[in-house]
Amino acid sequence: MLRTALKPRWLALLVVVLVAAAGMARLGQWQWDRAHDNADENVVARTTQPPVPIGTVIKARQTFTGLAADRPVVAVGTYSAADQLLVPERRLSGRTGLWVLTPLVLEDGSAVGVVRGWVPDAADPAGAAAAVPTGPVAVQGVLRPAEPPADRAPGETSGLPAGQVERVDVTELIGLWRWPLLTGYLVLTDYVAASAADGTTTAVPVETAAPARVPAVPEGTGGIDLRNLSYAGQWFLFAGFGIFMWWRLVRDDHLGVLPPSGPDGDPADPDPAAPEPSDRTTPHEGATL
Amino acid sequence: MKAALTRYRVMAYATGVLLLLLTLHVVLQAVQKDPGQPLFDADGLGAVVPGAGAFIPIAHGWLYLIYVIVSVDLWFRTRLNFPRMVGVVLAGTIPFMSFVAERWVRHQVEPMLARESAAAR
Numbered sequence: 001m002l003r004t005a006l007k008p009r010w011l012a013l014l015v016v017v018l019v020a021a022a023g024m025a026r027l028g029q030w031q032w033d034r035a036h037d038n039a040d041e042n043v044v045a046r047t048t049q050p051p052v053p054i055g056t057v058i059k060a061r062q063t064f065t066g067l068a069a070d071r072p073v074v075a076v077g078t079y080s081a082a083d084q085l086l087v088p089e090r091r092l093s094g095r096t097g098l099w100v101l102t103p104l105v106l107e108d109g110s111a112v113g114v115v116r117g118w119v120p121d122a123a124d125p126a127g128a129a130a131a132v133p134t135g136p137v138a139v140q141g142v143l144r145p146a147e148p149p150a151d152r153a154p155g156e157t158s159g160l161p162a163g164q165v166e167r168v169d170v171t172e173l174i175g176l177w178r179w180p181l182l183t184g185y186l187v188l189t190d191y192v193a194a195s196a197a198d199g200t201t202t203a204v205p206v207e208t209a210a211p212a213r214v215p216a217v218p219e220g221t222g223g224i225d226l227r228n229l230s231y232a233g234q235w236f237l238f239a240g241f242g243i244f245m246w247w248r249l250v251r252d253d254h255l256g257v258l259p260p261s262g263p264d265g266d267p268a269d270p271d272p273a274a275p276e277p278s279d280r281t282t283p284h285e286g287a288t289l
Numbered sequence: 290m291k292a293a294l295t296r297y298r299v300m301a302y303a304t305g306v307l308l309l310l311l312t313l314h315v316v317l318q319a320v321q322k323d324p325g326q327p328l329f330d331a332d333g334l335g336a337v338v339p340g341a342g343a344f345i346p347i348a349h350g351w352l353y354l355i356y357v358i359v360s361v362d363l364w365f366r367t368r369l370n371f372p373r374m375v376g377v378v379l380a381g382t383i384p385f386m387s388f389v390a391e392r393w394v395r396h397q398v399e400p401m402l403a404r405e406s407a408a409a410r
Contacts, residue, residue: 227343
């Protein structure tokens, strides 16, 4: 069997099969990565830009442009803990909890909502006003456009307890907060140390009870993409199948049941089981390939 | 051999029909998509039959895999011309061509079956 496999024609075919199998495995790997990479690549690219001061991207009451979306920015200001809100029905790592949304009053007197993080329930101490860092902070985060208003009939309320809002909707926040608002919100990624133009510095706050950070790139909604996963499996199976085919052909040659090869080969060989003695007796027959 | 031919023919039709649906799906996606939107983001047939957008590509992928396996199984039993059989396998990826391939295979294998039963008699 091994001697048959080492015939030049089968070695040549093995090279072809292995190259093809490697290519298919790569395609399978690519589909596998695609299946697990639900995050929009454009979002990833935008969120990994170097942060810039928030004022250079957007100011209060300005239209939220596409350039501002997912832009990493640094906003220096002071949280207003008393105005903190919770946004229920938010998922993080497969669990449903609440976003902690705190207004950050900027140096120009306007404010931006900052999603400081996620808490599993409304009673969590990290979601309490007492846990909000005091004093000036420099928030590094990713800008997101304000969410559209919740779809409700006139007069209908969200039914949420006080201190909770259904959406990060600026038109609703305007009624709750007293500052001119930016038309988007920030997802906190980190606190940074910043020095202002007047020489004062802003230190990184020490948080006693911090809510879990919300990822800058939204988690994939559907989890693993079944179609890509399916394609990945098929590519791997095809790769394995090619190798199996090679083995089968070598075995047939070894057993002497291989049909005459080449374009002249009779496709309708009436008796494929009849051994071809020449195949078995001349080990170097492959040289005629 | 007869059963292998039947398996092959069933799979050739199934793959062929699914591939036509898949083609229709992609064409629909191209028609539906907004300018600038990636092609595969559109609903395609999913807009007509809910869930079809997810089901058709997955189903076609696995059916094609089975098609390849039954084609090769048929080849091991019939030893049809090998390069042509490669063509038959590839035909499953081209709309309408699996029906053409199925015709060719049937015309090749049916005389073999006739000879087989004649020899058995």
